[in-house]
Amino acid sequence: PINPWRIGGPVIKGFGRGSKVLGIPTANLSTVGYSDLLSEHPSGVYFGWAGLPTRGVFKMVMSIGWNPYFNNAEKTIEPWLLHEFNEDFYGEELHLIIVGYIRPEANFPSLESLVVKIYEDREIAERALEIPEYSKYKDDPYLTSPS
Ligand code: ADP
Ligand code: MG
Numbered sequence: 001p002i003n004p005w006r007i008g009g010p011v012i013k014g015f016g017r018g019s020k021v022l023g024i025p026t027a028n029l030s031t032v033g034y035s036d037l038l039s040e041h042p043s044g045v046y047f048g049w050a051g052l053p054t055r056g057v058f059k060m061v062m063s064i065g066w067n068p069y070f071n072n073a074e075k076t077i078e079p080w081l082l083h084e085f086n087e088d089f090y091g092e093e094l095h096l097i098i099v100g101y102i103r104p105e106a107n108f109p110s111l112e113s114l115v116v117k118i119y120e121d122r123e124i125a126e127r128a129l130e131i132p133e134y135s136k137y138k139d140d141p142y143l144t145s146p147s
Pocket of ligand 2: 014015016017025026027028078
């Protein structure tokens with residue numbers, strides 16, 4: 001179990017690889033101002049709750065790190081919201097509560113094996129977030145606060 005932590009800000013543009021290459025869109029957050037939080041928490045896959053003040057609160061599974069498969073030079077914060085949206089929401093305020101850790105960052109021999117693993121991560125997140133010790137955070141006021 002981890003101590004839940006909160007991060008938020010406007011959704012920024014990433015490299016466009018989430019949805020285009022993987023079929024898995026990730027709403028990127030700026031890491032500016034979060035260097036302390038990020039160095040306290042190991043790179044890897046986490047789960048928790050995501051709030052978009054005008055749209056609601058959704059389950060999310062998130063990668064924090066360098067994405068070894070893509071060889072990124074900078075750490076990124078990339079939550080996949082487990083909900084079907086019919087439009088993008090770049091620029092909107094996104095608030096996250098991270099409540100659990102799934103696994104460390106890993107490299108994969110192929111894009112297929114990476115995608116399979118991310119779908120497993122999603123299953124783990126979906127189920128864990130139904131457990132009261134994790135589900136209770138969906139009511140945290142931070143998720144729906146406008147800023
Ligand atoms: P980028 O590299 O710019 O982050 P992605 O391919 O990762 O591009 O797509 C992410 C964008 O898709 C988000 O910024 C958001 O506007 C939109 N989006 C649509 N559905 C989702 C979802 N379920 N989870 C996360 N982002 C989503
Ligand atoms: Mg993304």
